[in-house]
Amino acid sequence: MRGHIRKRGNKYAIVVDVGYDDRGKRKQKWFSGYSNKTDAEKDLPGIVAKLQEGSFIEPTKATVSEFLNEWLKIRQSDLSSNTYDSYCRQVQNHIIPSIGQIPLSKLRAMHVQRMMGELEKKNLSKTSIHKAYSVLKAALKYAYKTDMIAVNIVDKLDNPKKGEKEMSFWTREEAKLFLERAKNEELYIFFHLALSTGMRPGEILGLKWSDIHPEKKTLHVTRSLTRQMHFKSPKTSIGKRYITLDDDTVSHLKAHRTKQKEHKMRAGKSYEDNNLVIATKLGKPVGHRNVLRTWYRIIQPLVQQEKVKEIRMYDLRHTHASMMLSEGVHSKIVSERLGHASVRTTLDVYSHITPGIQEEAADKIGSILK
Template identity: 45%
Template sequence: MKGHIRKRGNKYAIVVDMGRDNNGKRKQKWFSGYDKKKDAERDLPIILNDINQGTFVEPANETYMSYLEKWIKNKKSQIKPTTLDTYQRLLRVHIIPGLGHLKLGKMNRLHIKEFYSYLEEEKELAPASIKKIHTVIRSSLSDALEDGLIAKNISAGIKTPRIGRSEIKVWDEVQLMNFLNAIKAETLYIAFHLPAMTGMRRSEVLGIRWKDIDFENKILRVVTTITTKGKSDGKTQNSYSRPIDLDDGTIAELKNRKKQVAKDKLKAGTAYDDQDLVVCTSLGKPISPRNLNRLWYKLRDKVDIPNIRFHDLRHTHATLMLLQGIPAKVVSERLGHASIQTTLNTYGHLLPSIQKEAIQIFSRNLIEKSNNFISIHEG
């Protein structure tokens, strides 16, 4: 039995010759969806060997969601009621919305790794929560393997964010301003200015529309998000629209961006796809999270400052606000955290130093006012 690699568009496929049918017609089995030729070349001998040994498993064509719905029903008699409740909640809230649309037999490790990154960076789930989600995914795929629906458990060996992870990395005021000043001429400068000055998530920045901005009252409302899983309307999905107050500098940058978008529209004419987006291509189309990340790394590496992730611009904003004495409750609302506890869990390590600075400021102000009062009355 022979096989070869074939390119289809910008993807690669493994093609295995399966001989001929009763009518003499040539039979072939295709394994598509490889982004890199070397990955297809790696799997080709494995697939040929499995077919020759009779151990090859035909990829399951049903969706992961369909499989999970049956899997959790069978799991009821095998686990405790409290564990079942946890599994059902994780499936409903995270796993099915994130991975359920994929074909069970076509899922790969990259799907799961990107899903965990999304949960950590966009949803801001704690490492312990992601570890629980991983447990459910690993268990379900282990059973699918045992039932002969998949050839291997792709979740095995995938690392989840470490519980008790190291302290988040942020820039100080000077480093942040050095970066922003260095990239000021960048066409998409606003995409980096906003998270630094508002604490917005990447998905929120990509989803901002001009109609979400109230220039007169200097307020931006987070309604729509764009993630690696596409666009979603936060107002309909989460009954939620978060207002963020804007400073004068950010208002000015948004007005500059609006002028640039107007020029792009005029230049593109009918080719412009107007989706009312603030952060978009020169033709008005949405920018993918991956492409924005690529631009981020390119710009960041041009400046002589410590390496941080795009998401850490949000952490930088929150950290600088807390260090300047802004109440944690205000920071929590600005970031859109579900509760102030999330804010305290994320930035709690800052509170001791903030309290030390706060008591010194309190003491200085009290003494100053007291001295002024005495001077006035003695005078």
Template identity: 40%
Template sequence: MKGHIRKRGNKYVIVVDLERDHNNERRQKWFSGYDTKKAAQKDMPRILNEINTGNFIEPSKESFAAYLEKWILNKRSRLKASTFQVYKTHLRIHIIPKLGNYKLEKLNRLHLKTFFSYLENDLGLAPATIKKVHTVISSALSEAVEDGIVGKNVAAGLKTARIERKEIHVWDEKQLLQFLNSSKNDPLYIAFHLAAMTGMRRSEVLGLRWKDVDFKNSLLRTVVTHTPYGASDGKTKASFNRTIDLDEVTITELKKRKERVDYEKERAGRAYKDNDLVVCTSLGTHVTPRNLNRKWYQLKEDANVPSIRFHDLRHTHATLMLLQGIPVKVVAERLGHSSITTTLDTYNHLLPSIQREAIAMFSKNLYN
């Protein structure tokens, strides 16, 4: 199979002579868009090699936007509801408006670098958000490669802004008790108690069902999570599907909560929507993350404690356990970390003080 270069207007094209068809008619394939003859000469061996080895992929004439719209629909059944909505949002707000008009075959790394620079410098998006946008693009292009639509994933290996780890802010024992005691009579108190006493994530707290609470054995199972986009099965991620042992105080609080839910169910009658939720409205419906956060900010202020995020209750739980000498492996299991490495990376700032206390206790026990 041979190829040659022709000049067309101000551009150069590569013309490849293919095998004749069944009617012995001549067949050619043209590759256009080269600004110089040298550029065409440089690319011709690659094209000939791909055609000869059967690895040549016919360039797609489809726009990136058209491909993405089909791709996201096909992904729906394979993604958690929350992830699907996040992907759709990034496509609608960021990716398609800026990159959608490019032909899929013409999209290159320079386009993506310029795009990510725009997100960072013009829109001022956080590095974590930009990384998520990159994940969406790379995932879509990776499937395009697998499906033989494009030859390579031009987003693969592309570096985006470095994510700086956020500083963790936690309460000490006195501050935690001050908040819990101050908030005890609030209808949503159980949500904050569970987060502080189990290390559960907000989505796990909002998705907890009564059937996943084992009063007899003093434990609960995190099986379903609830996000702004609805409920999803925790089995989609191992760390969201675990068993957590409960203390006596938490069991008591859960029993009190169950009595309140049963009372509200009876009072509401047919208007009650029984979703078997531990944390719910007076009519049994889901408490949204937004409404929980509103209550969180209000109760923090009422309790006159330092301001931390709801997620920092999880960090507070882990920090207080580690400072009390609880083994890292136990803490990792309660938090649902895939390995103790994650726990150590997150709370390594505590290790020096934990070691000092440990050796002091060891020495005291040994010599006394």
């Protein structure tokens, strides 16, 4: 079995002789779409080897978009909520808009390079570009291992430089605008709790009405809902915590419970009462993916209109902490609300806020001593 390179117009193709048909006519397999001869020559040995050992599988007809969406479903069970959220964001916001329409079998290194250039033109940070590239790289590695593609084209590319880790969060105005846009959503209370308590998404989805104490204006974090729809206890005793609620949040919780009781009445015997704060209209737990769909539906128009910064849903937790620290709330209180192992963890994670607090403290002591 041998192969060679053939030029077609201004493109190059790999042509491999794979035997003869019943009439003695030579059969060939073509792998086209190469923009230059060098890239085709690099791929030729690998393709011939796969054909010879019988491990070659016909190229999939799926587009990059279709493949990535299926790949995300496969990876969902073994990724944390935070990581899965990040993967979805990179795929939907950065990868698919650029190369999603290309058939996976036709994807070439130049397409990925073009995507990287487009992301740079959007003034995305080095960190954001690196994240998008890393997700695509992981997906194509899976495609190669499962024989969906003959060659992993990202192996030919240099990894983009990784910038310093950034903390993404909204300003008070952005948070208010988001809640205003979300006010008519069934999941409004989820987003309100995320911003007003700093709880993790899984912790909010795991809340039961028995954890809410409106008369004391507190809630008790005792469990979280995983992506596999299992309830689990916090990893540490610090994770189990009480969080004090403001009057507005208590009012929203009461209104939400009234609405939930109406759903229960309408559903009748079909209602599955799990005593959950966040539940479907039939009382069942709400999955992370359903929340993410609502999140993207609300946030994407706001980002496109440049009314809010693009952040992850998990960053609502960071927004809560940043707003509290900026308002002068003691770091120990913030740490307790977030369920951090120590105050040092809080100070390290939110070090971008503390310089401003230090300056404010210096100004205050200065005014006292004048």
